[in-house]
Amino acid sequence: MNDPRVTFYHAPQSRSGGTRALFEELGVDYDLHVLNLKTGDQREPAYLAINPMGKVPAIHHGNALITEQPAVFMYLADLYPEAKLAPQIGDPLRGPYLRWLVFYGSCFEPALVDKSMQREPAPPSTCGYGDYDTMLKTLTDQLEKGPWLLGDTFSAADVLWGGALNWTTMFKLVPELPVVRAYIDRVLARPAMQRAAAADAALAAKQSG
Ligand SMILES: N[C@@H](CCC(=O)N[C@@H](CS)C(=O)NCC(=O)O)C(=O)O
Numbered sequence: 001m002n003d004p005r006v007t008f009y010h011a012p013q014s015r016s017g018g019t020r021a022l023f024e025e026l027g028v029d030y031d032l033h034v035l036n037l038k039t040g041d042q043r044e045p046a047y048l049a050i051n052p053m054g055k056v057p058a059i060h061h062g063n064a065l066i067t068e069q070p071a072v073f074m075y076l077a078d079l080y081p082e083a084k085l086a087p088q089i090g091d092p093l094r095g096p097y098l099r100w101l102v103f104y105g106s107c108f109e110p111a112l113v114d115k116s117m118q119r120e121p122a123p124p125s126t127c128g129y130g131d132y133d134t135m136l137k138t139l140t141d142q143l144e145k146g147p148w149l150l151g152d153t154f155s156a157a158d159v160l161w162g163g164a165l166n167w168t169t170m171f172k173l174v175p176e177l178p179v180v181r182a183y184i185d186r187v188l189a190r191p192a193m194q195r196a197a198a199a200d201a202a203l204a205a206k207q208s209g
Contacts, residue, residue, distance in 0.1 A: 006076070007031040007060040009050065011042070012204035016057035018163040019072055021196035025159055026076060026083045030059075036207050069160060070101040077156035085156040093150050100142070100149045100157045104164065111135045112173050136174065143183045162187025 008023065008030050010016040014037060023030055035041035035056060042054040051058040051067055058067045059075070066075045077086035087093035107129035114121045115132055124131045148154045149161060166184050168174040187193060 004062055005029065005031055006079070007033055009033045009035060009047070009056050009058040009060075011035045011037045011056045012200045012207060014056055015069060017196070017200050018069060018160050019057040019059070019076075020200055021163055021193050022073060022076055022085075022156055022159045024192040024196040024199075025085060025156075025190070026080045027192075028080050028083075034203065034207075038207070068105060070105040073101055073156045073160050074098070085154070085159070087150070087153065087155065093153055093155075096150055097155055097157055101160065103139070104157075104160055107135050108139070108164070112168060115173055116171070140177060140179050143179050146179075146183065147186055158187050159193070162193065 006028075008016075008019060010020055010032060011034070035047060037056075041047055042056065048054055050060070051065065053067060055067065057069060057072050058065060059072055060066075061075070061079070066072050074086070077083070081088065087097045111121075111129040111132050113119075121127050121129075121131065124134070129135045142149060145151060149157045162184055165174060165180055166188060169176045169180060169184065174180060188197070
């Protein structure tokens with residue numbers, strides 16, 4: 001199933017950092033293909049032929065192209081079940097696990113983009129994320145239950161959310177509430193997350209040097 005190896009298209013200090021951290025948590029080998037977003041690698045025909053969106057992360061496995069962070073996370077965590085980062089079908093946590101991964105892409109990111117552009121969102125009944133405050137409260141109410149999004153079970157969803165909340169609080173798009181800060185710190189304290197962050201910082205330094 002997980003033969004051939006996965007190819008991972010990554011740019012340092014970007015959204016694909018979460019996928020890099022996930023690989024580290026999974027403890028698996030993969031082929032790394034690095035792009036430099038500053039020099040426009042993502043708009044070159046060679047990369048657009050792989051991902052027409054010109055975005056990272058993207059992964060290739062066999063003939064399958066997978067883009068969009070929640071899909072990438074679900075795919076990889078299912079591909080390597082021995083790492084136990086995805087509740088399996090039949091596990092009562094499977095539904096909440098899928099919910100929080102998809103919530104990231106369909107509610108959190110659109111809400112953040114509207115906020116960062118200081119754009120008037122659509123009315124809550126039309127807007128996919130309702131409104132920013134409801135979206136955030138839904139998330140923080142879940143984090144209050146802790147320690148992880150699925151309670152005592154750490155999952156790929158925490159890898160995605162821990163990293164995302166780290167950069168979004170840094171950019172002041174999400175308030176650094178104590179519950180949010182404590183959750184970020186728990187996720188980032190994991191050795192795999194630290195290894196991924198160090199490797200990514202070294203890659204960024206190499207690109208800018
Ligand atoms: N919906 C995509 C968004 C990916 C995305 O926005 N990636 C950014 C990196 S932070 C990117 O590749 N930007 C390059 C560009 O558009 O030029 C996902 O969730 O994976």
